[in-house]
Structure formats: structure tokens, C-alpha cells
Amino acid sequence: MGLTGGIGSGKSAVSARLAEHGAVVVDADKLARDVVAPGTPGLAAVAEAFGPGVLLPDGGLDRAALGQIVFADPAARRRLEGITHPLIRDETARRFAAPVPDAIVVHDIPLLVEAGMGEGYDLVVVVEAPRQLRLERLASRGLPRDQAEARMATQADDAARRAVADVLLDNSGDLTGLYAQVDALWHDLVARRDAGPGTDAPL
Structure with missing residues (x-):
């Protein structure tokens, strides 16, 4: 399952809840x-760049310092992605x-x-929340509004995420409401898995 959502949407809360249920x-x-991480070729390449x-x-x-550079400059962000994305892909494939x-x-x-x-x-599961609420959540974590908006600007919009979603989770309320959706x-998911290969149990 691919799980995604814009910054501040609550994707991490969904991920943590699924892990509690037993998801890998x-x-x-x-x-x-x-x-x-310190001592890795990836960090050496970032420092060189x-x-x-x-x-x-x-x-x-220094993630804050790097973030100020790459979220303000698309060319710098692409340069960073050129370093990290191949490393992330390789490690992801190893985990899978x-x-x-x-x-699951x-x-x-x-x-x-x-x-x-x-x-x-x-x-594909997409977690959604209104933009203003996401900004408020990010502010409560100490991320200034201008930096939050800059990061949002680099991400897909709600329409693009909905276009690929099989399941939408609404996180415009509290955690109790979100967890109820995740539990369902x-x-x-368990029912689909236990039904066996070749089945298409409805979600």
C-alpha cells in the first residue's frame, strides 16, 4: 500500500496507527x-554540493539550513534529489x-x-486536511508560515492526489475520527489479504 498526503495532513498519524495494527x-x-546520516556517502555528497x-x-x-536552501530554489532542490533519491530507492527496494x-x-x-x-x-491511500488546518498544525510544530507554504508549493495539490487515490482519509477532525477511519x-485490508490471491474484496 502506498500512503501519502501533503505536509501537515496527518499522514504520520495514519502510518503509526497502521503499524500498531501490525503493518510493516x-x-x-x-x-x-x-x-x-553522519559518516554516510550521502552526507558527504550533500556537503560537497x-x-x-x-x-x-x-x-x-543541519536540516533547517538545507531546507532554507532547497525549498527556496527549485534548481537546488533538484540537485539534492539527484543525490538522495537514488540512495533512497536502493534502500527502499532492499526493505521491500x-x-x-x-x-501488509x-x-x-x-x-x-x-x-x-x-x-x-x-x-493508494491519501490523507487529506484543509490547507489552513495544515498550516496551523505546522505552526504548532514550530515551522514558520512562510516555510510551510514554500514546502506546500513543492508538493502536488489535492486534486492531483485524489486522482491517484483508491482510498481517501479525512483528517479535518480529531484523532479519534481519523483512527476510526484507519481501523476500518x-x-x-486484512479481509482482502485473507481472501487470497486473485480476489478483489471491496474497500
Whole structure:
């Protein structure tokens, strides 16, 4: 299953709830951090491309500094993606190849639509929330509005995400309402899995 949604939509809450149910979650954001961890070739390549100003005193990646560069400059963002995306793809493929019998595997990936990956999944789930609510959530996490809006501008819009969605989850309310939707989705996923190959149990 491909799981996506715009920044601040609540995708991480959905992913965590599915993991509680027993899903195997492959988190693209975590992999993106792993491939530029201290001591990795990925971090060395990023530092070479963007200079020592994107490094913290301890040698780790200064994500805030790098974010200010790449979210303000499309060419810089493409340069970063050229470094990290191949590394992320390789690590993702390795995780997917790990044998987990009967697992329901969730690929938690913010840029599923932007990367044109919708056809690669058995099911695409999109988490939605109104733009203003997303901005408020991001502000509560300490992300300034201008930076939040800059990040939203690099992502697909709601219409593009809906166009590839098999399931839409509405996160305009509270977590209780969101979890109820996720729990119902999990029930249907398990039913589909247990029905066996070749079945198309409705969701």
C-alpha cells in the first residue's frame, strides 16, 4: 500500500496507527534521513554540493539550513534529489525485498504523486486536511508560515492526489475520527489479504 498526503495532513498519524495494527511500514522520510546520516556517502555528497554551512558542529546534517536552501530554489532542490533519491530507492527496494510472510506493507511516502509512483502499488491511500488546518498544525510544530507554504508549493495539490487515490482519509477532525477511519481500512485490508490471491474484496 502506498500512503501519502501533503505536509501537515496527518499522514504520520495514519502510518503509526497502521503499524500498531501490525503493518510493516517503510517510511520514506526515515530512509531519507538514514541515507544522509553522519559518516554516510550521502552526507558527504550533500556537503560537497551545498557547502559546509549545511553541517552541524558535530558533523551531522543541519536540516533547517538545507531546507532554507532547497525549498527556496527549485534548481537546488533538484540537485539534492539527484543525490538522495537514488540512495533512497536502493534502500527502499532492499526493505521491500525482506521476506515477511502475509505482511501488509505500507510505503509511507510524501512524494508518491510527484514521483509518478501511483501505479506501483496494490492500493493508494491519501490523507487529506484543509490547507489552513495544515498550516496551523505546522505552526504548532514550530515551522514558520512562510516555510510551510514554500514546502506546500513543492508538493502536488489535492486534486492531483485524489486522482491517484483508491482510498481517501479525512483528517479535518480529531484523532479519534481519523483512527476510526484507519481501523476500518485495516479491517478491510486484512479481509482482502485473507481472501487470497486473485480476489478483489471491496474497500
